[in-house]
Amino acid sequence: MQELPLSEQVFAQIRGLMHESIGLDLAPHKRTLVSARLGPRIQRLGLRDFDAYLHRVCSDSGGGEFQMMVDLLTTHETYFFREPRHFDVMEAELSERRPASLRVWSAASSFGDEAYSLAMLLSELAARRVIGREWSVLGTDISERVLRSAIEGVYPADRLRHVSEERLKRHCLQGHGESEGLVAMRPDLKARVSFGQANLCHSVQGVGLFDVVFLRNVLIYFDGPTKTEVVERVLAQLKPGGLFFIGSAEGRVPCAASLVPITPGAFRKA
Numbered sequence: 001m002q003e004l005p006l007s008e009q010v011f012a013q014i015r016g017l018m019h020e021s022i023g024l025d026l027a028p029h030k031r032t033l034v035s036a037r038l039g040p041r042i043q044r045l046g047l048r049d050f051d052a053y054l055h056r057v058c059s060d061s062g063g064g065e066f067q068m069m070v071d072l073l074t075t076h077e078t079y080f081f082r083e084p085r086h087f088d089v090m091e092a093e094l095s096e097r098r099p100a101s102l103r104v105w106s107a108a109s110s111f112g113d114e115a116y117s118l119a120m121l122l123s124e125l126a127a128r129r130v131i132g133r134e135w136s137v138l139g140t141d142i143s144e145r146v147l148r149s150a151i152e153g154v155y156p157a158d159r160l161r162h163v164s165e166e167r168l169k170r171h172c173l174q175g176h177g178e179s180e181g182l183v184a185m186r187p188d189l190k191a192r193v194s195f196g197q198a199n200l201c202h203s204v205q206g207v208g209l210f211d212v213v214f215l216r217n218v219l220i221y222f223d224g225p226t227k228t229e230v231v232e233r234v235l236a237q238l239k240p241g242g243l244f245f246i247g248s249a250e251g252r253v254p255c256a257a258s259l260v261p262i263t264p265g266a267f268r269k270a
Ligand SMILES: C[S@@+](CC[C@H](N)C(=O)[O-])C[C@H]1O[C@@H](n2cnc3c(N)ncnc32)[C@H](O)[C@@H]1O
Pocket: 022, 023, 074, 075, 076, 077, 078, 079, 082, 107, 108, 109, 110, 111, 114, 140, 141, 142, 143, 146, 198, 199, 200, 201, 215, 216, 217, 218, 221
């Protein structure tokens, strides 16, 4: 297939649209990446060029093509128990506090790996009576496609490579026959986890208040001012004393709220 040329001008329009709508910071050197990710979609739709595609995205009243564009330009990489130290910190903190009830938010949940990992740990803590029986996890993301997959709760086994045999037995169902190589979350675990769409660049008050928030590996896609706004907005939904996690490679937390560092990427709200 022939590569479609992406002019500076249309690239600037795409950058503007993505920044304004979802905070995505597409630096000038990302022009080739944008072209490689959107080009095949434009050809599949039988459109002439990027200009025609942008017109399609903006005139599609249902927003379906806009969602597709968001999906193609964002990164959804995730896996179960990513950065295990954060789960250890959460367990240690909860073991000291022994809360009767607990609400946890995976604020850029992608395919749901993080939300279900949290649920596995909380289910075990509840069984050991470290936390009370009233606990739940909410996963939110901007992408409808990843949310649909998260609700299904079925994964290629490789994504659970960091999950112990014991946990796999306890919380998952192994596929056989045609489903060989796939792993499904057990219904009792799924019942504790819900998913919904939320754009971190808009108001998120509707999600309510949480005791623990995971906001990991999403801030890297925003520019400085957007990062600060997103962190402030998300922290407003965290109860005082609540636990807050970002990816440990994501650097300093850009916010005015007072956070007490616990380990890299893990904080307690003062
Ligand atoms: C790399 S994944 C992170 C998944 C998980 N938190 C982890 O650390 O493994 C980043 C996710 O952020 C989502 N995202 C990007 N911009 C967003 C926004 N403005 N609001 C909500 N989610 C967003 C993407 O759709 C993607 O699924």
